[in-house]
Amino acid sequence: MKKAEEIFELIKSGFPGVTVELSADMPTEPIISVDPLKVHEICKFLRDNEDCKFDSLMNLSGVDDANGEKIKEEDDSEIIKGGTLSVYYHLHSMSLNHKITLRASAPRENPEVESVDNVWKAADWHEREAYDMCGIKFLNHYDLRRILMPYDWEDGSYPLRKDYKNPEFYNGMKVPY
Amino acid sequence: MALRTEELILNVGPQHPSTHGVLRLEVELEGELVVKVKPHIGYLHRCFEKHAEAMTYPQVIPYTDRMDYLASMYNNFGYVIAVEKLMGIEVPERVEYIRVIMGELQRIASHMVALGTYGLDLGAFTPFLYLFRDREKILTMFEMTCGARLLYNYMWVGGLSHDLHPDFVRLAREFIQYFRPNIVELNNLLTYNKIFIERTAHIGILPADTAINYGITGPMLRASGVNWDLRKNDTYSIYNRFDFDIPVGQGHMGTVGDCWDRYYVRVLEMEQSMRILEQALDQLPEGDINSALPKRIKPPVGTVYQRVENPKGELGYFIISDGSLNPFRVKVRGPSFVNLSVINELSRGHLIADLIAILGSIDIVLGEIDR
Amino acid sequence: MYNFLTELTGNEIIAAFISAMLPVVFIVPFVIFGVLAERKVSAHIQDRLGPMRVGYHGVLQTVADFFKLIQKEDIIAEGADRKFFNLAPYLVFVGSYAVYAALPFTSTYIGSETDIGLFYIIAVSGFAVAGILMGGWASNNKYSLYGALRSAAQIVSYEIPTALVILSMVMLTGTLSLATMSEMQTAYFWNWNIFGGAEWAFTKLLLIPFMFIAFIILYISTLAEVNRLPFDMPEAESELVAGYSTEYSGMKFAMFFLAEYGNMFAVSALVSVIFFGGYQSPFGYLGNSLGLQWLIPYEQLFWFALKGILFVLVQMWLRWTLPRVRVDQLMTICWKYLIPYSFANLIIIGLITLL
Structure with a gap:
């Protein structure tokens, strides 16, 4: 049983030169922010380290942080420029019974995060869902396809982005009723 | 000269009697042997998470009903305690008890459907209807409490929509008395049936480490021999007050983690749920259920991940609040979604009939997979 | 039976024809009864009532089904x-x-x-x-x-x-x-x-x-x-x-x-x-x-x-x-x-x- 602070120290000492941050001001759970291009290494470390043993990935969620510049379009809709998209990892150790939340934020224009699907197989479908819904690209994922939306859904159209607009037509069918 | 052969690609679903909804499995077959299974999901996708962003917190509750529609009560349960955790609300004792009672009744009802349809997948029609007959009694109790039979919207943030019906406690006790012998009947009719055992033992074995790596939870994980139940191991609500056991797969008929174990763990869990019910009904305190209802549900900025032991496994709600009336992001970790992802691993090298048996033993609900 | 029919009709072909049709007189009612029995037997095994609408306790259900089936479009896949x-x-x-x-x-x-x-x-x-x-x-x-x-x-x-x-x-x-x-x-x-x-x-x-x-x-x-x-x-x-x-x-x-x-x-x-x-x-x-x-x-x-x-x-x-x-x-x-x-x-x- 370890606290988030201790795990944070472990990561920090294990990966010198990698930006990690701890935000403990959240009301319910502290979050460790990590570099999106080092996620795989850190996760592997967290899984295999004797003091951490995070053997299960409870949840992986893609989130549009919507913290960029909001630009009004002519038709009164908004698009967001800049800012980040984040991936939240909720890890849990069944043997040591402690939990931790990681966050990897990638720039909105080129959201690339390393895939962790060979650390925990559970990440496979979750990452596909995050890709499908938020457009986060997981590097080294073996089979990054859309999962919930149709395979031929318009490229670059990701429903869970805050500035998502319904396409007018899908395969010749009118989309908004 | 070797004969050139080619695998047969068979599309099981989206319209198929035993995919339990609109699931499509792209199966590569070598004769009747399964070489590879590729699940395609999303036929029931309603983008619940996008809807949730445009709704206020209480308005999301009816949407949670529609995910795992066989365990709506439990979906409500998980969501409301997540929001309560975010807001720091303490609910009255009576509310906690009623939630547990409803949750456990729902677990029994959900397992009934799981076991019944499993029999159906293997060609035994009768147990299915026997179990539906008994499930009817639970639904009647739900109906007299909140007016709905499938989608309840019963649990509210900080309280409940209605107090229990005066007859409820009596009916619940009667149900327990009535249902105990019926489990024995089910066991005699289906569980220990020779053909049933032949069909399910040693089929689709899921080793414990694979299960953990895939994030498998619920009865499926327990059938693999892992003693893990969130009600005990990461307790929430008032589950730490009750005395109950966690049934674990022991490979009575075959290998630990086979289809028979997954089936039997559910049978045993119904008994444990009834034990919890009995204790909860005995201890049920009086009180006002609405005393903790907040005037306005507006959680502070923050994130919460709350998981509960849904009948099918770990149901997690990840809620990000930006301090407004609407949730900024609601992500649901559905147990069926994660549990289904292991199907290729389980069914490789089995016959096509076993694929159906394996799929049935996972107990999926497409409403939750596709959300 | 065949000999009797031959004498009755005086023609071997007609006699053979009638003789051959006789099982149909048995099979068709049997199937109508059998399908109904199957549904009723299964229903009572399973604690339900089975067909109840057509005729007394649904006895004419199969007849109705038969008429439904002959009216149905005959679909042949392309x-x-x-x-x-x-x-x-x-x-x-x-x-x-x-x-x-x-x-x-x-x-x-x-x-x-x-x-x-x-x-x-x-x-x-x-x-x-x-x-x-x-x-x-x-x-x-x-x-x-x-x-x-x-x-x-x-x-x-x-x-x-x-x-x-x-x-x-x-x-x-x-x-x-x-x-x-x-x-x-x-x-x-x-x-x-x-x-x-x-x-x-x-x-x-x-x-x-x-x-x-x-x-x-x-x-x-x-x-x-x-x-x-x-x-x-x-x-x-x-x-x-x-x-x-x-x-x-x-x-x-x-x-x-x-x-x-x-x-x-x-x-x-x-x-x-x-x-x-x-x-x-x-x-x-x-x-x-x-x-x-x-x-x-x-x-x-x-x-x-x-x-x-x-x-x-x-x-x-x-x-x-x-x-x-x-x-x-x-x-x-x-x-x-x-x-x-x-x-x-x-x-x-x-x-x-x-x-």
């Missing part, structure tokens, strides 16, 4: 092989109908009084395989194909234990004619073959256990031959949707249905002829004691139908109780258990008859 697709259901029905030609309904009516009735039945029941294979292949549907191939494998395999058991019975009775076989089991029920036949000797006692084994083997194999649960592999609705009949609709589907129920009765009747005396009453005829000779054939028809329907009801009971076996287990049951046992049984019965 990729299907039309000729064979259309032919298959009738071929299957012919297979099950042809069996009736050799069944002795009463001592006076038998479609064709052939001396090799048993042999003939084994031969024509294979006809259905051709129809099922044809239908499954012509549907151009993978589920249909799987169903058809399973069905072919299953029926061909299970014909072996059937034939072996029948062979042992032929050794015992010394006849291939079903009418003669029924005639030999006359008078009282202890003369039935299941109780060792009509001959009173020391061997009769010896035979009884082996007769029961033979009966069970024959019953299981006939169950498999008519594709009933627990051996309904070719249809296996949870795996193969509806097997070989997936693509059929309307009357063609009804033909498969008709054939299935026709077959159910045919094999039940066959079992009753071989082991349970066929049309023979278990305890003498009312017609004999009352001195009304004309009554006897009707009584015989009654007993024949009763025995057949009894076995059909057992088939239904099994169907609504048991899960389905897997396709390889099905073959295991046949090749590893039924065939060796029926061989052993054949030898033992042969030795006993020699005594």
Whole structure:
């Protein structure tokens, strides 16, 4: 049983030169922010380290942080420029019974995060869902396809982005009723 | 000269009697042997998470009903305690008890459907209807409490929509008395049936480490021999007050983690749920259920991940609040979604009939997979 | 019967035609009754009521269904092989109908009084395989194909234990004619073959256990031959949707249905002829004691139908109780258990008859 602070120290000492941050001001759970291009290494470390043993990935969620510049379009809709998209990892150790939340934020224009699907197989479908819904690209994922939306859904159209607009037509069918 | 052969690609679903909804499995077959299974999901996708962003917190509750529609009560349960955790609300004792009672009744009802349809997948029609007959009694109790039979919207943030019906406690006790012998009947009719055992033992074995790596939870994980139940191991609500056991797969008929174990763990869990019910009904305190209802549900900025032991496994709600009336992001970790992802691993090298048996033993609900 | 009709009409062709149509008079009402019985029996096994709307307690449900089916559009899938697709259901029905030609309904009516009735039945029941294979292949549907191939494998395999058991019975009775076989089991029920036949000797006692084994083997194999649960592999609705009949609709589907129920009765009747005396009453005829000779054939028809329907009801009971076996287990049951046992049984019965 370890606290988030201790795990944070472990990561920090294990990966010198990698930006990690701890935000403990959240009301319910502290979050460790990590570099999106080092996620795989850190996760592997967290899984295999004797003091951490995070053997299960409870949840992986893609989130549009919507913290960029909001630009009004002519038709009164908004698009967001800049800012980040984040991936939240909720890890849990069944043997040591402690939990931790990681966050990897990638720039909105080129959201690339390393895939962790060979650390925990559970990440496979979750990452596909995050890709499908938020457009986060997981590097080294073996089979990054859309999962919930149709395979031929318009490229670059990701429903869970805050500035998502319904396409007018899908395969010749009118989309908004 | 070797004969050139080619695998047969068979599309099981989206319209198929035993995919339990609109699931499509792209199966590569070598004769009747399964070489590879590729699940395609999303036929029931309603983008619940996008809807949730445009709704206020209480308005999301009816949407949670529609995910795992066989365990709506439990979906409500998980969501409301997540929001309560975010807001720091303490609910009255009576509310906690009623939630547990409803949750456990729902677990029994959900397992009934799981076991019944499993029999159906293997060609035994009768147990299915026997179990539906008994499930009817639970639904009647739900109906007299909140007016709905499938989608309840019963649990509210900080309280409940209605107090229990005066007859409820009596009916619940009667149900327990009535249902105990019926489990024995089910066991005699289906569980220990020779053909049933032949069909399910040693089929689709899921080793414990694979299960953990895939994030498998619920009865499926327990059938693999892992003693893990969130009600005990990461307790929430008032589950730490009750005395109950966690049934674990022991490979009575075959290998630990086979289809028979997954089936039997559910049978045993119904008994444990009834034990919890009995204790909860005995201890049920009086009180006002609405005393903790907040005037306005507006959680502070923050994130919460709350998981509960849904009948099918770990149901997690990840809620990000930006301090407004609407949730900024609601992500649901559905147990069926994660549990289904292991199907290729389980069914490789089995016959096509076993694929159906394996799929049935996972107990999926497409409403939750596709959300 | 045929001779009587020839005299009546004075024309052999008309007589043969009428004689051949008579089983239809039996089959169609039987199917209407059988489908209803299946639904009612299953309903009561499962604690429900079953059809209740059409007529008193839904007795006319099947009639209504029949009218619905003939009104239905006849859909033929685009990729299907039309000729064979259309032919298959009738071929299957012919297979099950042809069996009736050799069944002795009463001592006076038998479609064709052939001396090799048993042999003939084994031969024509294979006809259905051709129809099922044809239908499954012509549907151009993978589920249909799987169903058809399973069905072919299953029926061909299970014909072996059937034939072996029948062979042992032929050794015992010394006849291939079903009418003669029924005639030999006359008078009282202890003369039935299941109780060792009509001959009173020391061997009769010896035979009884082996007769029961033979009966069970024959019953299981006939169950498999008519594709009933627990051996309904070719249809296996949870795996193969509806097997070989997936693509059929309307009357063609009804033909498969008709054939299935026709077959159910045919094999039940066959079992009753071989082991349970066929049309023979278990305890003498009312017609004999009352001195009304004309009554006897009707009584015989009654007993024949009763025995057949009894076995059909057992088939239904099994169907609504048991899960389905897997396709390889099905073959295991046949090749590893039924065939060796029926061989052993054949030898033992042969030795006993020699005594």
